[in-house]
Structures are given as structure tokens and as C-alpha cells.
Amino acid sequence: MRLMAEGLSAKRGEDLIFNDISFILDASEALVVTGPNGSGKSTLLRVLAGLLRPESGHLKLENGPPEIAHPSELSHYLGHRNAMKRELTVAENLSFWRDFMGDSPGGRGATLTEAVEAVGLPDIAHLPFGYLSAGQQRRMAMAKLVIAYRPIWILDEPTAALDAGADRLFADLVKAHLGKGGIVIAATHQPLGLDRTKELHMTGFEHLAGDHWHDA
Ligand SMILES: Nc1ncnc2c1ncn2[C@@H]1O[C@H](COP(=O)(O)OP(=O)(O)OP(=O)(O)O)[C@@H](O)[C@H]1O
Numbered sequence: 001m002r003l004m005a006e007g008l009s010a011k012r013g014e015d016l017i018f019n020d021i022s023f024i025l026d027a028s029e030a031l032v033v034t035g036p037n038g039s040g041k042s043t044l045l046r047v048l049a050g051l052l053r054p055e056s057g058h059l060k061l062e063n064g065p066p067e068i069a070h071p072s073e074l075s076h077y078l079g080h081r082n083a084m085k086r087e088l089t090v091a092e093n094l095s096f097w098r099d100f101m102g103d104s105p106g107g108r109g110a111t112l113t114e115a116v117e118a119v120g121l122p123d124i125a126h127l128p129f130g131y132l133s134a135g136q137q138r139r140m141a142m143a144k145l146v147i148a149y150r151p152i153w154i155l156d157e158p159t160a161a162l163d164a165g166a167d168r169l170f171a172d173l174v175k176a177h178l179g180k181g182g183i184v185i186a187a188t189h190q191p192l193g194l195d196r197t198k199e200l201h202m203t204g205f206e207h208l209a210g211d212h213w214h215d216a
Pocket of ligand 1: 012013017035036037038039040041042043044
């Protein structure tokens with residue numbers, strides 16, 4: 001599978017936030033999007049997730065499932081907010097997401113037990129989401145990534161509120177996903193602990209895109 005962004009630009013209100021962004025990601029590749037506050041990282045991720053229409057340019061998928069009209073149909077999007085109902089239990093929230101998202105062709109999501117174990121919190125799925133600490137809430141939001149199978153993960157500041165242990169756990173989840181041929185695009189101010197990533201540095205109109213492979 002190959003995900004290609006060609007000449008993307010996006011507006012917020014009347015303002016052009018970024019212009020002419022292109023990249024190519026093959027299976028097992030990660031793109032880390034960096035840049036100062038307000039440079040357009042979240043806006044770009046929302047475009048990639050199909051939540052915001054680009055002003056110009058397009059996204060293309062090569063060698064993907066034939067029935068897919070837009071790459072967003074194969075994507076998980078984890079935004080700044082966790083998108084979980086505070087009044088429902090963790091188990092109810094995750095079950096909702098599993099049923100709502102369904103699995104993309106070519107894979108199967110984890111069971112509820114496997115998903116909460118994957119984020120290191122096997123014993124609190126019966127609690128209302130609102131009872132959890134900020135870090136526990138973020139970890140449970142990550143469990144959404146594995147409870148329904150999606151080959152493309154789009155992650156906005158995924159490790160905000162996480163402690164060092166959860167950082168490592170998250171890096172392991174991402175590595176496992178890449179190891180199975182997944183694609184990851186993550187906006188972050190902190191290193192994700194990945195060995196090799198492509199990097200896109202956003203600076204408003206003057207962004208630097210390229211194959212900057214980093215060794216950890
Ligand atoms: N809904 C909106 N309406 C109008 N302008 C917006 C909207 N959302 C974001 N913007 C503007 O778009 C620009 C880019 O914002 P964006 O959230 O994409 O930046 P970012 O790089 O993700 O920032 P941060 O590192 O602070 O999360 C900012 O100038 C912001 O004020």
C-alpha cells in the first residue's frame with residue numbers, strides 16, 4: 001500500500017495555512033510532522049483524515065483495497081481530544097468504537113481484553129471514562145487504534161499527558177503496527193521513540209518536506 005499526498009493546501013477561514021505539501025508513504029513507513037504552534041500540523045492531519053477539504057491538491061492510495069474511495073476510510077484519527085463519553089464505561093466506549101468503525105479489509109481488530117491489555121490498563125475497563133486520570137484517558141483512547149483494524153494511523157500529539165512508561169508502550173504499539181505493514185502519520189513535539197521516520201517540518205508557507213531518516 002502506498003499513500004501519496006500531492007500539492008495539498010488548506011485554508012482556515014480566509015487564511016491559507018499551508019501550501020503545496022507532498023509526500024509519499026509506503027507500507028511500514030511513518031511520517032512525523034513537526035513545527036511550532038499554529039504552523040498547521042493539526043490542520044494537515046484533519047485534511048489527511050478527511051475531516052477538512054483541502055483547498056487544492058489530493059490524496060491518493062496505490063495498491064489499496066479496490067472498494068476504498070478515500071484513504072480516510074482506512075484511517076484511524078486520534079485528535080487532541082479523546083472522543084470518549086465520560087459517563088460511559090471504558091468498555092462501553094471501546095465497544096461503541098469497535099462497532100462504529102468496523103475493520104478495514106485485510107485485518108482484524110483486537111478483543112476488548114486484548115485492547116486494554118495493549119495499553120497496560122487491564123483492570124479498569126468497567127469504570128466510567130470520566131473517572132480516569134488524564135494519562136489513563138489518553139491510553140484508553142489509544143486502545144481505539146487496535147480495537148478496530150485500520151492500516152493508516154493519523155495521530156495528533158498522541159503522547160500528550162503520558163508518563164515515560166506509557167510513552168514506551170505507545171512506541172511499541174506504533175512499531176508493531178508498522179511491523180505489520182501499517183502507515184503512521186503523527187504530529188508531535190516529542191520524539192515518538194521510533195527508529196526511522198520521515199519528517200515533515202511545517203513552518204507556515206515555507207515547509208521542508210523530505211526523506212529525513214533519523215536513527216534513534
Ligand atoms: N477552526 C478554525 N478556524 C479558523 N482558524 C483556525 C481554526 N483552527 C485552526 N485555525 C488556525 O489555523 C492555524 C493552524 O492551526 P493548527 O491547529 O493546524 O496548528 P498546529 O501546528 O497544529 O498547532 P499546535 O502545535 O498549537 O497544536 C492557526 O493559526 C490557527 O489559529
